[in-house]
Amino acid sequence: MSSSDIYRELILDYYRNPRNFGRLDPHDIDAKDSNPLCGDEIEIQIQVSKDGKMEEVHFLGKGCAISQASASMLTELAKGKPLEWTKDLSKEDILKMLGTSDLGPARIKCALLSMKVLKTGVYAYLGAKPEEATGSQDIDH
Amino acid sequence: MSSSDIYRELILDYYRNPRNFGRLDPHDIDAKDSNPLCGDEIEIQIQVSKDGKMEEVHFLGKGCAISQASASMLTELAKGKPLEWTKDLSKEDILKMLGTSDLGPARIKCALLSMKVLKTGVYAYLGAKPEEATGSQDIDH
Amino acid sequence: MLRSESLRVDEIRKDFPILQREVHGKRLVYLDNAATTQRPKAVIDATVEYYSQHNANPHRGVHQLSLEATEAFEGARSKVASFINASTEETIFTRGATESLNLVRYGWGNSHVKTGDLIVLTMMEHHSNIVPWQLLAKQTGARIEFVGLTKEGKLDEDHFERLMGQSPSIVAFTHCSNVLGTINDAARLSARAKRAGAITVVDGAQSVPHMPTDVRAMGCDFLAFSGHKMLGPTGIGILYGRRAILEEMEPFQSGGDMIKQVHTTGATWNDLPYKFEAGTQDSAGAVGLGAAVDYLNSIGMKRVRDHEMALTAYALEQMSKFPGITVYGPMNAKDKGGVVSFNMGDIHPHDMASLLDEEGVAIRSGHHCAQPLMELLDVPAMSRASFYIYNSFDDIDALMQALSKARNVFCL
């Protein structure tokens, strides 16, 4: 797939009109990371319900269209799901969410940054170490 | 000329039985230098006569056969000559003295070290700067 | 605008194997030359020949290969020295501009800079000409001031002048900015800094490859540059240093080849330039750099500069006609090297680089190792196109076409 196809209206729309953007107060989970090579930054804040569901999921950040749209879509996807749901979340899920099958080594990190942040936050909340739980090199930068 | 030809009996003889080897006391001129790449060291001491002749010329040193034989031969050649004689001394004279026409870049420095020391000492004695007087890159290491 | 090329780009392009390849089925339009340039066949061949025929350690061996290697290595040094009008004793091989600057930090800075001393930098420096001085300042208690920029992206001369009034001990500045392209008047700044009592460190990484260089005319104490930005191999660079200052300096790295004698109790140093070249030399790198210098000389640095100036003028003209593009730095090609940094609408440079790549156009996106400048200009990142001898007006047309496409994709 050519990279211009990635910027289908959908992604551009999320880039320009990000859903769930901005601080979420109060929150139970707050995690943040950046991609040092390109400067993309993502912070995710979550309100957790009594029964362990992600009731509200917000993000803040700056960076390229792919990182920002991907973060925004992910907040929508995660909202209402149980915390455990993040454990099974994979690179493939993110690509599917973005409506693409491949992004190439340069841009895949942009797309996966928000997943990495989400997992880091949720695992920390659950008291597990993120490294053990994710087990995948792909989400590292 | 092949390098084994250089080690004709003559050079070997001077290497093993160096003429004018050892300290010369008293002396009017004393100069010393070394070739940092191979470690050859030559020191030359000279007694100067009233009329500006090199009455006695001795050397000390250690190193390869070529550097040591060349130094020994040079002391013989210089003995009795006026100080000015060293000014005209050239690379060609040294090669002739050694009985060879060429030594190649690696060994020519060994052969010329004693000439460099001699010139340095004599020029210092005459109050001139060695760089100006020699004017040749060949004698530098 | 006249599209007159002062170089025969078609001929030159034939010398560069990589320019024959395609990217995503498109002709490669390589516009990332400020990051690294490509290598002509002459440089590649020189490396191959060195390894296939002469490879050995220079300087120490008596055997034939070692003599040939010494000749090749020192021959390369002579070429580079003449290229910048320096002597061979003043021409030190390093791994690149970054190591050259670190050599000055450690070799001169550690033993000369004291608490309260002033180090003057500029807001357009590359990280390699910032961080070594920050670490030196931290270690010694010196302070750093950054000369500001004008709106146009040139050095704020008044600010520079005011700082010179404070008698800095080091003034380090780039000859040509890798982001704005701004060319600083290195001779004038050096002379002024000298009068103020400072040593002058010029970062020539973006100037030496692109214009005639004369360290005597420049009058600086140090000049740093990299081989890979001037057609040479990766991993080799140069520090020029004025002889008098090199002689009084301490070595930086130490070990084999930079010593005269080593005892268990201490060591003495070799002559210049060897005192600063510890360890086995990168002889193949030096030989490749020598071949690059030959290649550039065969073109002529004056013509290299003229060619890049023509390309830059054309690019600036095209970009200023293009809606939504912001160009950073001087808008007159005479004032800048062949570097054009820009942004377009809300397209993040990272996305921009991807979109152009798809068209075969290679540019750089990001902070360009100049984060303080990004902060000053209040942009997180920029796209940058940068030119060299093998670029043509067609390449700039290809860039502009790719930019049109990007605008369409982003519906600007």
Add this chain to the structure above:
Amino acid sequence: MLRSESLRVDEIRKDFPILQREVHGKRLVYLDNAATTQRPKAVIDATVEYYSQHNANPHRGVHQLSLEATEAFEGARSKVASFINASTEETIFTRGATESLNLVRYGWGNSHVKTGDLIVLTMMEHHSNIVPWQLLAKQTGARIEFVGLTKEGKLDEDHFERLMGQSPSIVAFTHCSNVLGTINDAARLSARAKRAGAITVVDGAQSVPHMPTDVRAMGCDFLAFSGHKMLGPTGIGILYGRRAILEEMEPFQSGGDMIKQVHTTGATWNDLPYKFEAGTQDSAGAVGLGAAVDYLNSIGMKRVRDHEMALTAYALEQMSKFPGITVYGPMNAKDKGGVVSFNMGDIHPHDMASLLDEEGVAIRSGHHCAQPLMELLDVPAMSRASFYIYNSFDDIDALMQALSKARNVFCL
């Protein structure tokens, strides 16, 4: 003695273009491998291919070439890391063993060593593993002790043990001497030094190219080696460092690529290993080293070691039968690398090297960057023959024949 080659030297020799050339009309017999090795076609080709197809700056670019360059560069790092059983984060590219050792001096030594601290070296170290520590000692007020040698040229274990009792802060030693060939038991020495509370710095310049290496089994904190001594390009080397210790270390050189963020007020560092790799990477050098590792792996390091051991045993045997030759170092090939240093009668090594060169035999003469060892053994210089995978029993026969000729010329 059985002349059984564990390698197919004839086949291997075909891979090395330079071994096809003649010197003074004779077949080149290259026995200066401890200085630098030659390059197989695979290494030369990898360099050519990199420059002709993929050259760009790794890491920062988004465009296709930059991605390919990143893959090539990091791919090479992975190869080197597995070669020594390290992780990629612990495998730092440097310019060579000398820079690797200087990195430890500056990066660890400057911030950890204090007045009165003890640094332990050995009498068989190369200048590159002496001078950096002497400068560190001078700067910090630390003191240095050199472990002595036995008559056989092995480490004086009692002396080592006594020095360990003094709780040194650094113990730096060579894994294999470049003069005597002596192989030190790096694992045992490292373990002992650790118990004494020291960090351990192993100079692997002469061991990594010649035998299987496992940094975990070795248990050292640092291991330094050079690419050019293991079929790789000039100008590239490696510092292995244990992760925990690298993490707490200060950077050595600073500038582009080793930072996370730079502000006018200061900077933060990049992750491992990048924190220690300032400036544009020597990507072509890394790629060439990766190809060299592939080549060595295709032979197998165990077989490399066996082959060299067989050659060394044969050379030692021949030399001990030869009247007038003094060999330095252990006389059992099991105890040493493929390095045989010797002198013959009153022939100065410099003359010896010339005479052998005339027969096409390339050896090294001089102090071998080990002047303290020369002083200890009370010889001004030595001749040295050193072997690698492309050397055969015939090469040693050629050496012995050339030695006979030298003896005749000098009428011994």
